[in-house]
Amino acid sequence: xxxxxxxxxxxxxxxxxxxxxxxxxxxxxxxxxxxxxxxxxxxxxxxxxxxxxxxxxxxxxxxxxxxxxxxxxxxxxxxxxxxxxxxxxxxxxxxxxxxxxxxxxxxxxxxxxxxxxxxxxxxxxxxxxxxxxxxxxxxxxxxxxxxxxxxxxxxxxxxxxxxxxxxxxxxxxxxxxxxxxxxxxxxxxxxxxxxxxxxxxxxxxxxxxxxxxxxxxxxxxxxxxxxxxxxxxxxxxxxxxxxxxxxxxxxxxxxxxxxxxxxxxxxxxxxxxxxxxxxx
Amino acid sequence: xxxxxxxxxxxxxxxxxxxxxxxxxxxxxxxxxxxxxxxxxxxxxxxxxxxxxxxxxxxxxxxxxxxxxxxxxxxxxxxxxxxxxxxxxxxxxxxxxxxxxxxxxxxxxxxxxxxxxxxxxxxxxxxxxxxxxxxxxxxxxxxxxxxxxxxxxxxxxxxxxxxxxxxxxxxxxxxxxxxxxxxxxxxxxxxxxxxxxxxxxxxxxxxxxxxxxxxxxxxxxxxxxxxxxxxxxxxxxxxxxxxxxxxxxxxxxxxxxxxxxxxxxxxxxxxxxxxxxxx
Amino acid sequence: xxxxxxxxxxxxxxxxxxxxxxxxxxxxxxxxxxxxxxxxxxxxxxxxxxxxxxxxxxxxxxxxxxxxxxxxxxxxxxxxxxxxxxxxxxxxxxxxxxxxxxxxxxxxxxxxxxxxxxxxxxxxxxxxxxxxxxxxxxxxxxxxxxxxxxxxxxxxxxxxxxxxxxxxxxxxxxxxxxxxxxxxxxxxxxxxxxxxxxxxxxxxxxxxxxxxxxxxxxxxxxxxxxxxxxxxxxxxxxxxxxxxxxxxxxxxxxxxxxxxxxxxxxxxxxxxxxxxx
Numbered sequence: 001x002x003x004x005x006x007x008x009x010x011x012x013x014x015x016x017x018x019x020x021x022x023x024x025x026x027x028x029x030x031x032x033x034x035x036x037x038x039x040x041x042x043x044x045x046x047x048x049x050x051x052x053x054x055x056x057x058x059x060x061x062x063x064x065x066x067x068x069x070x071x072x073x074x075x076x077x078x079x080x081x082x083x084x085x086x087x088x089x090x091x092x093x094x095x096x097x098x099x100x101x102x103x104x105x106x107x108x109x110x111x112x113x114x115x116x117x118x119x120x121x122x123x124x125x126x127x128x129x130x131x132x133x134x135x136x137x138x139x140x141x142x143x144x145x146x147x148x149x150x151x152x153x154x155x156x157x158x159x160x161x162x163x164x165x166x167x168x169x170x171x172x173x174x175x176x177x178x179x180x181x182x183x184x185x186x187x188x189x190x191x192x193x194x195x196x197x198x199x200x201x202x203x204x205x206x207x208x209x210x211x212x213x214x215x216x217x218x219x220x221x222x223x224x225x226x227x228x229x230x231x232x233x234x235x236x237x238x239x240x241x242x243x244x245x246x247x248x249x250x251x252x253x254x255x256x257x258x259x260x261x262x263x264x265x266x267x268x269x270x271x272x273x274x275x276x277x278x279x280x
Numbered sequence: 281x282x283x284x285x286x287x288x289x290x291x292x293x294x295x296x297x298x299x300x301x302x303x304x305x306x307x308x309x310x311x312x313x314x315x316x317x318x319x320x321x322x323x324x325x326x327x328x329x330x331x332x333x334x335x336x337x338x339x340x341x342x343x344x345x346x347x348x349x350x351x352x353x354x355x356x357x358x359x360x361x362x363x364x365x366x367x368x369x370x371x372x373x374x375x376x377x378x379x380x381x382x383x384x385x386x387x388x389x390x391x392x393x394x395x396x397x398x399x400x401x402x403x404x405x406x407x408x409x410x411x412x413x414x415x416x417x418x419x420x421x422x423x424x425x426x427x428x429x430x431x432x433x434x435x436x437x438x439x440x441x442x443x444x445x446x447x448x449x450x451x452x453x454x455x456x457x458x459x460x461x462x463x464x465x466x467x468x469x470x471x472x473x474x475x476x477x478x479x480x481x482x483x484x485x486x487x488x489x490x491x492x493x494x495x496x497x498x499x500x501x502x503x504x505x506x507x508x509x510x511x512x513x514x515x516x517x518x519x520x521x522x523x524x525x526x527x528x529x530x531x532x533x534x535x536x537x538x539x540x541x542x543x544x545x546x547x548x549x550x551x552x553x554x555x556x557x558x559x
Numbered sequence: 560x561x562x563x564x565x566x567x568x569x570x571x572x573x574x575x576x577x578x579x580x581x582x583x584x585x586x587x588x589x590x591x592x593x594x595x596x597x598x599x600x601x602x603x604x605x606x607x608x609x610x611x612x613x614x615x616x617x618x619x620x621x622x623x624x625x626x627x628x629x630x631x632x633x634x635x636x637x638x639x640x641x642x643x644x645x646x647x648x649x650x651x652x653x654x655x656x657x658x659x660x661x662x663x664x665x666x667x668x669x670x671x672x673x674x675x676x677x678x679x680x681x682x683x684x685x686x687x688x689x690x691x692x693x694x695x696x697x698x699x700x701x702x703x704x705x706x707x708x709x710x711x712x713x714x715x716x717x718x719x720x721x722x723x724x725x726x727x728x729x730x731x732x733x734x735x736x737x738x739x740x741x742x743x744x745x746x747x748x749x750x751x752x753x754x755x756x757x758x759x760x761x762x763x764x765x766x767x768x769x770x771x772x773x774x775x776x777x778x779x780x781x782x783x784x785x786x787x788x789x790x791x792x793x794x795x796x797x798x799x800x801x802x803x804x805x806x807x808x809x810x811x812x813x814x815x816x817x818x819x820x821x822x823x824x825x826x827x828x829x830x831x832x833x834x835x836x
Contacts, residue, residue, distance in 0.1 A: 011461035015372060021364030022381075025435075028428055029388050032399060054617065056610055086294030094288050106553060107299035113482070113549040114305065114542070115489025117516045121538045122305045124523065125312055134646060135631060146301045153298060179287045207392030210491040210516075214523060219629045220613065229629055238394045238492060241401075243748020244755070244772075254395055265390040269383050332736060334719055342739075406756065415713035415757060417742055495745070500718075503739035511742050521745045524606075525634030525720025 033258070040255025043248050049256075053220055057236060058246045062253055064222040068137070068230030071223060072216060073205040075141030076148055081198055083145075084152030085187075088194075091153075092160045093182055112150035116210040119147050123215035135217025138226040143215045144208065148201035155200065155272075159193020160186060162279050192275040199268035203261045209234045233257045309542055313535030325536060331502045333522070333530040340537055342504045346419070346512035347488055347541075349505065350498065353423025354430055354487040359480055361427070362434030366479075369435075370442035371464050382439070389432035397496030400425040405497060414509030417499030422512065425493050430483035437482060441475020442468060474555050481552040485545055491516040515541045600811055603631035604638015604651030605722045606746050607671070607765045608799050611830055612651055618826060619817055626810065635722030639663065642802045648811050652800040653722030653765075654729075663802040668818050670833040672766030672783035673727055673795040674775040676751065678758040682707060685777040688794060692731050694761065697738025702759065714741040715750050715762035723747065726797040727763055763795075767831030788833045799832070 005013075051061035087104065095101050123143030133139045163186050171181040187194070209232075217229030218239060231239075233253055240250035317325050320338045328339025365385060369378055400421055409416030445468050453463040469476070499511020500521060513521075519534050519541075526534055602612050609632050616628035633641070635652040639660055642650030656665060675691060677683050683705060686694075693699045694714060703709040716737055717724035728737070744750045747764040754760045755772035766783040769775050775783050778794050787793040807815045817823045824834035 007459045007462055011459040014461045014465075018364045018368050018372065021361050022368045025361050025365050025385065025388075025431060026381075029384070032391055032395070033387075035399060035403075036395065056613055083294055083298050086291050087298040090288075090291035090295040094291055104295050104299050107302050109553060110546060110549050111299075111302045113485050113489075113545055114302070115485075115491065115516060115545060117489070117491040117519050118305065118309065118538055118542055118545075121312075121519060121523070121535060122308050125308050125535070126304070132646075135633075146305070149298055149301065178284055203390055207390070207394075209392070209394050210520060213520070217631050217633075219631055221627065221629060229631060234392050234394055237392075237398075241394070241398045242496060242752070243746050244752040245748060250398070254398065258391060258395060261390045261392065262387055265387065266383065269386065329739075331739075332719065334725075335736070401752075409757060414711070415742060415753075415760065417753070500743035501740055502743065510740075513743065521718045521743065522720050524632065524745075525636050525718065527636050527640055527720075530720060 033262075036251065036254050036258050039248075040251035040253075040258075043252030044255055048249075048252055052222065053236070053249075056245055057220065057240050057249055059249075062233060062236060062249070062256070064220060065231050065233045065236040065253070067222050068216070069206060069232040069234075071137050071230060072140050072144060072212065072232055073202055075137060075226075076144035076205050077198060077201060079141065079145035080149045080152055080201065081194075084149050084197070085156045085194060087153050088156035088160055089182060089187075091157055093178070093186065108150045108153045111146070112154070116147060116208060119143055120211045120214040122146075123211060128215055133227060135215065135219070135229040136227045137216060137223050137230050140212050140216025140230070141226075143211050144205050147208065147211060148204055151201045151204060152194075152197045155197025156190070156194045159190035159196070159275065162193060162276065163189045164279060190275075192271045196268045196272040196275075199264050199271070203264045203268070206232075206257060206261050206264070207234055208232075209238050213238075306542070309535055309538050313532060313537075313539040316529060316532035316536045317539070319529070319532075326540065329502075329504060331518075333526070333533050336529070338529070338533045338536070340515065340518065340533075340540065342502055343513050343515050343518050343537070344540065345504055346498075347514040347516070347544075349419055350422045350426060350494065350512060350514055351484055351487045353419065353508070354426035355480065355484065357424060357427030358430040358434055358483060358487075362431045362479070362483070363438055363476065365431070365435045366438035366442060367464060367469075370439050371460070371468065385435055386432060388428075389436075393429065393490060393493045394496075396425050396429055397493035400493065400497040408509065412509055414507070415499060415511060417497055417511050418509050419498070419505050419512045420508040422494050422498040422514070423508070425497050426487045426490055429490060429493060430486045433486050434479045434483045437479035438472075438476050441472040441479065444475065445471045478552045478556045481548050481555070485548045485552070488514075488548070489516060489541070489545055491520050495520055515544075598625055598810065599627040599629070600649065600814055601629045601631065601647045602638075602649045602651055602801070603633050603641040603647035604649075605635040605653040605799070606632045607635075607653040607723050608651035611669070611767070611799070611827055611832060614830055615818055615823060615826060616814075619814055623813075628814065634720055635725070636720055639802055642804055645804055648803060649807070649815075650802045652802055653797060654725040655798070656800070656802065660802075663804060664806045666801045666803075666807070666815055666819075667798045667835050668801055669799045669824075669827045669835055670788055670796055671799055672788040672793050672833075673723060673730070673763050673797065674766040674769050674783045675761065675763050675778060675795075676754050676769060676773040676775055677761050678754060679772065679774045680758050681774060683761075683776055685780055687779055688731065691778065692733070692735070695727075695732060695737055695741065696735050697740055700740075710759050713753075713757050713760040714738070715753055715760055716741040716743055717750065717763075718743050718745045721745070722797075723763070723765060727795070730795050730797075769831070785828075785833050798835075 048061040050063055052064045054060040091101050127133045127139035127142055167185050168181055171185050212232055212235050218231045218235055219229035220231055223230035237250055237253040240246055327341045329342040330337040330339045404421050405416035408421055449467050450463055453467045494514050495517040500513040500517055501511040502513055505512045515537050518537050523534050613630045616630055620626055635654050638650035639652055641647035702712055747768050750762040750764050751773055754762050781787050781793045783793050788796050824836050828834050
C-alpha cells in the first residue's frame, strides 16, 4: 500500500502518542494534588485540627470528624482483619486447590466488585433498620468491614503465598505442627504484606462516602458510643462542598483527607515492594 | 479433638463467614427490592422511562441507558489513556523511570471519589457550560470524571497482563527485525489481550458502580439524554439521591434499582473472571 | 523473633476489639427514643430544617451542658417515619403531614418561604404563579419566552421525596408533573450552589437560605421577604414542623419550649426564617 509509513516512523509516532497520553495522565494527577494543596493547605492550622466544627461547619475546625473517621476505620479494620487474614490462611495453608477454594476466591472477587452504594443499601436495611442500630458508628463500621474484607483477603493471600515453601519444610522437619509453623514462621514473614492490605483498607475507608452516608449518618457531634452517629472527614467534605457551606473549610478538609490517604498508600506500597524484594 | 483439626475448623468458619457476607448482601437487596419488581412487572420496571415513584410510576429505563452511556464515555477516555500508560510503563521505559512512575500513577487510586466529583464541579462543569453549552452538569462531565477515576484499575491490571508475557516472545520478534512498536502491537498486545480485556471489564464495573462523583457532576435529570451535553441520572445516583427520603414502595423501588445494578456488576465480574481464567 | 511481634499484634488487636465491643451494651445515642431521663435527644428529618435545628441545638447545648442533641438529615419522610417508629424523639418535616401521619403530635416551629432563585446577573424580577408552573412543567424552556435574551433555561428541582419539593408541588404544580428534563439536586445548598454558578439557571430553595450569591424572584409581584411571608401575601409559604409519637415530655419538652420561646424564635429569625409566635 502506498500510504504505508516506514516502520521506524510509525514507531516514533506511536511512542510519541503513548508518552503524550502518559504525560496527560500525570498532568491530571499533578493538577488534582496541586489544586487541593494550594487551596487547602493554608487552611490547615492546629486550631483547624483541634476544634469542633460550629455552625454546620461554616466555622471552626474538623476535630469531631477526625474522631469519627478514626473510630469507624478502627472498627472496620478490627472486624475485617482477623476475618480476612483467617480466610487467607485457610485458602493458602489448609486446603488444596479445589471447588471450595475456588468458590471462596470467586466470592471474594465478587465482593470486591460490589459497588459501595449497594453496600450502603445493605448496611442501611440490615444494620440501621432491621437490627435497629440506627445511623451509628457500629452500622458504619460493620458495613465498612465488609467493604475492605476482599482487599485484606487478597493481599494477605498473596503475602502468605510469597513466603518460600522451604521455610515451611524446615519447620516440619524440626517437628513443628502446622499451626506453629503458621504462627511462628509464615505469618511473621508475611507480616509486611498483610500490613499492606490493612493499610490499603484504611486508605479505602478514609475516602469512602456513599457507604457511610446511609449507615453512619452525618451528625456533627463527636461520637461517644458505638451507637452514636458520626460524620467522617470524607462525608463532611462532601456536605461542605456540595451545599456550599464553606469552601475554605471544604478545601482544608480535602487536603487533610487526601494527604493522609496518599501517605498511607505510599507506605503500603513501599512495604509491599520491600517484602517482594526479600523473597524474590 | 486435636488442635490442628480445631484450628482448621475455625479457619474454615472464618473463610465461610467472609463469603457469606456476599450471600447475605444478595439476600437482603433482593428481599427488599423484588416485591416491587413483582408488583410493577420486570418489563415495565426495566423498559419504562417514567420515574415518579411517589405517584406510582417506577420505570428505570432512562437510568439504565444513562448508566451504560456514562460507562461507555468513561471507557472512550479511560481505556486509551490507561492502556497507553500501561504500555509505556511495561515496555518503553527504563527500570528507573518505571520505579518512579508506577507508584506515582497509583496515587490516582488513593484520591477519594468525592474529591474527583468536587473538582469536576469546580473546573470541568463551568468549562463545558461556557464553551460547549448546556448546563455543564452532563453526560460528558460524568464520563470525563469517571474516565479519570477508572485509570488506576485499567493501568494496574494491564501492566500485570503485559509483564506476564514471556520475554522470549519479544526477543523472537525483535530478532526477526520487527521494531519495538511492531513487537508490542503484533506480539505483546495480542498475547496479553485477555488480561487487558479483564482490565477493561473491571474498569467498567468501577465506572458503573461509582456514586458520589457522578451525583455531583451528572445533573441527575430523569430523562433519556439526546446529547452528551444533557444531564443524566445513573442507577447509582438514583439510589443515593432518594434513599434518605423514600418510604414504602418508593424505597422498594430504590432497592430494585440496586438489584439491577447488582446483576449488571455480577455479570461483569463473572465475565472478567472467566476471561482471566481462559488463559 | 517473629513470635513475640506477632503475638503482640494479636494482643493489641484483640484488646482493641474487646474494648470496642465493651461499648456495645453501653449508651444508646439515637436509639433510646422514648427512654425517660436520658440526657440525649435525637432529631431526624428534613434537610431544610436541619441547619436550623443544628443551630438551635448548638445554642441549647451551650446553655445546658450535659445535654446532647443529635441532628440527622434524611428527609422529611424519613424523619416522620423515624418519629413514628420511636427511632427519633422528634421528626423534622418541611411539609404538612398526610392523612396517614396525622396521628403524630405536631408542633409548628417556623414559617418558611420557598424562594425562586436565579443568578444575580439575571434581569428577571418577577414571575407569575402560572409562568412558574409552566416552567416546571417544561412548557417554558427558553429565557426568550420570559422576555429575556434567548438561551435555554437550566431548570433545577429537588429529588422526589424532598419536603421542599412536595411543598412546591402542592403550591405550584397542583396535579401536574415536573418535567423530567430538570436537573435534580438533593439539598437546598446544592441547588443554591448551581444557581450561584450558572447564569442561565432557575431553581427553588428555602427562603431562609437565600444569600447574596443568588437572587430571589418576586412571585405575582410579591418578594419573599420576612414581612410578606409573615403576612402570607407571598404565595409559597410552608410550615416547618417537629413531630413526635407522643406529646413531648421531659427533656424533649424543654427543648421544644426553648424553640418556641422568644430567644429560640429570635434565633430562627436571625437565620432567615419567620417565627410562629
